[in-house]
Each structure stands twice: as C-alpha cells, then as structure tokens.
Amino acid sequence: MLWGTLDWLNAYMEKLNSYKAYEDAAKTWEGDFYFITEAGGAGKEPSYMYLDLWHGKCRKVDIVTEATKDKYKPEFVVQGSIPTWRKVAEKKVDPIQAIVTRQLKLTGNMGKVLRAVKAAQELVTTVTMVKTEWPE
C-alpha cells in the first residue's frame, strides 16, 4: 500500500489496534497527530495523515490536504520529507533521533513525547508491519 494514502492509514490503524506491545506502551497516552509528508519527488502536494491516539488505541484516522488541513487541530505535528519518513519507517533512524537532528520537525510538547519514548518506538514498529510502497 502506498505511504500517505487512506488505504495505508486504515491498514496501519488495524495493525495498531491489534498490537499488544503498543497498547501496553501507550496505555496512558492521550494526544492526536498530523504526520505530514512534505511535497517533493512524486508528491506534488504535502500529505497530511491524521491519527487520534488514546490509551493504547487508535480511535480515528483521516487524510486531509493542504486545502482542508484546518479540519483538525492536533496536539502534535510531525513533519518530514519522504526519504526521512522512509528511514524512520524502516528503522534506519530512531524517530526521536530524527527529531533531535531536525530531520523531522515536531510541533507540540516535546517533554510529553519524551515521557512516552516506548510508545513512539512501538508506533514505528507497527509501521514495519504494513507492507509499504514509497512514492518514487
């Protein structure tokens, strides 16, 4: 499934909601996200993946566009290029390391994210469970 599409996001939500390790690690997590993939390469427009994460479950996903991005006001926004998201998704770089080195840009309370490192890592592990095609 192609990264950044609703099909991919639905498959990801299904994996997330059946993955015990994520549920345990994120049992106290409350917060929703935009994962933004910047325009570039095949992506002429930035893609906005919306995820509502609550107490170890994913309650809702959605895809919005640049024009409809105001539909949600998530607590956290993580933004990066396709190559960066790919490196994170393939576990070639730690997601927090990508944020610290500004490869990914985080908007939101960094302290809250740093108290949930294990949950962040299980989110990435779950990405590896979805067969992902990357825009060339």
Place this chain on the structure above:
Amino acid sequence: MQFFGVPFTVFGDDSLQYLNTIEGKRAFIVTDKNIIKLGLADLVTTELKKANIEYKIFDGVEPDPSIKTVEKATAIAKDFKPDWFIGLGGGSPMDASKSVWACYAAGIGPLDISPSEIYDLRAKARLICIPTTSGTGSESSWCIILTDTERERKVSLGSYETLPDIAILDPRMVMGLPPQITGDTGIDALCHAIEGYVSTWRSLFTDGPGLVAIKLVFENLKKAYDDGKNEDARKAMMCAASMASACFINGMAGLGHSTGHAIGGLFHTPHGRAVGLFLPYTMEYLINGSDKTASRYAEIARFCNISRDNDDKKCAKALVDAVRKLAKSVGQPLAFKDTNIKREEYIKQMEGLVDRSINELMTSAVTRVPESEDLEKLFTYAYDGKSVDF
C-alpha cells in the same frame, strides 16, 4: 544526517583569565550557595570586573534543579537584561543556566525548549559554562536535565542551540573537591564515554573523544581521588569529563543512564553514583546479547591496555571487571544493597523504576533493547550485586 558540536573550550592553568577578554555589558551568573561559600564565584567575578562587565548572581540552584527554580531565575534575568549567561558549578547549575538562558532569550517556558524550533538565542545573549566538578560534562553538552517535582521525574530537554558558546576548564575550580564527589563525578564521566562509544547513535566523530576520555579516567581518577592536590590528575579528569560529554551528547548514553535516572528520580541517589553502579550490570547485559557491543567494549579494553585477548567477549568482560575495580577504589557502592535503600522499599518502587527506564531515550540507543521483564531483572541483580547471566 548527523551533527557533532562542542563549545570553544579554554583549558589549563589560569583559564579563567579568558573571561577578561570577552566583550559585553552584563553577565548573569547561575550557581549555587556552596560555590559562593567556597569562594569560587569570586574567581569569576574578579575577571569580569577586569573586563568591565557588570554582573548579577543567582545562587538559588538546588541539586536536581526544578522547573520552578528555572522560572524564578528567568524572571530575575529579565529585569537584569544580560548579554552573557555564566553557568558556574556542577551539572545542576550548568543545566539550570542553559535553561534560564533559553527561556530568557526565546521568551519561552522551560518545558517548551524543543530541538525542532529555531530560537536564535545568540541574538540576545550567549552562554559560558565553568565546571567545578569533573564528571557531568554539562559544559560540553546541549542537554538540560530538570526535575519535574510534581511527577517525581527527571526531564531531558534541549536543542543544538543550547550548546554553550564557551567552556572554561580551570583546574582551580576542582582542586578542593572532596574525594567522594571526585569519585561520584569521575565515574559519571566514565559512564558517558563508555555508553557513548557503544551507542547506536555514535558516529566517527564521537569515537575519538570517547576512547581518549575512557583512557584518561582509568589513568587519573584514582590518583585524583587519593590526592586531590594532584594537579596533573585533576587537569586530565577535567578534560576527560568534557571529552566524554562530547562523545555521548553527540551520540547518546545508554542503559546505565536510563536505569540510573530512574533511581535518581525515585531515591535521589547522586547521579554519578547511580549511573556508575548500573554501568557494569548493563554492560554484562549487552555483552550477553550483542556481539556488536561486545566487540566495541573489546576495542576499549585493548586501547586502554586492560586486555589484549583475541576473544572479544573475554576482552569485554575484562573491561567490566576493570570498571568494577575502579569504581570500588573510588568509594562507589557496587550493589544497591550497599546503599541505605532497603530491599522492600526498592522492590515496592519496581514498577516505577521500570516504567521510567523504559521511557528514557537512552534505553533505545543500545544494540539490545530490554523489555520490562529484563529491566526488572536488571534492577534486581543490581540490588543484590549479582553478575548478569541473562
């Protein structure tokens, strides 16, 4: 993409004189009452006077500085309008100074400091750090550790912008350190360098300072502990601490730090003593499950002439033995049962210890990432003083 950054570093005899060459109007010194009492702040202000720099001292930093302390100091700094901040002391005052500087220059709260934002802090003020211990290495690090007193948890903050501009390593600042603090902080430096050297975040730039720092600690910590007036040992330990910091902060620390932080948050054990106690146990854990890390430990052992064995695991285990031997020789407990923490009290906090450790970034920056079960076993083994066999 990886970064490597260190401050402009002034070291050796009379390094504080560098202060009278800086240009500026007002310096805000962040320190603690003990530093004032020892007369160390006077050495700094004497040089500032020569440079015609007005100064104000905030001496209210407590061990493990809280967010409230940073907010209080920032409010005072706002009235004073400094163009320099000076962090003077051990890790606590230096970390507090970075935080106060960032809050003042960016107009944000301590918990808002984010690596993703660009603050342009230097447009308003710059930072000098002057350590009075040889271990924390905060003078060479952008990282800020504050204590969230409400959650009884340490919070790691910072961005590459919060790296000090200048670090001044003047041996006069550490000559009077008592043996216990020399031991506690020196073992912290060893922990930084060893963990940084084997971190999954390491780079070619972190290897050099890491290896040299480890060798310097093995050669000089015991000498500085036994004879605090040994200037050569003191100078070497100051440099070792800064190099060790450059190694781990441009890479990442490891399990000794994540477990040690958990202990520090719940039992208030001094930082160096806590991370140093866990270091050999976590090294054994990595050796047992990761040939890659065993091989990195072997490189350290060979470089430091601890072992020349061709077998990496034997070399790595010799390094663990050497760490324990050094720690014991500088007054460090080798097991938690040797501290004043009672077993039942320790076990009662196990869930909190594991939860804090697993959510530390350092836990994931190793080649064998433990799950909760293994962390619980590590905490138990470290309490009992039992070599890790899993």
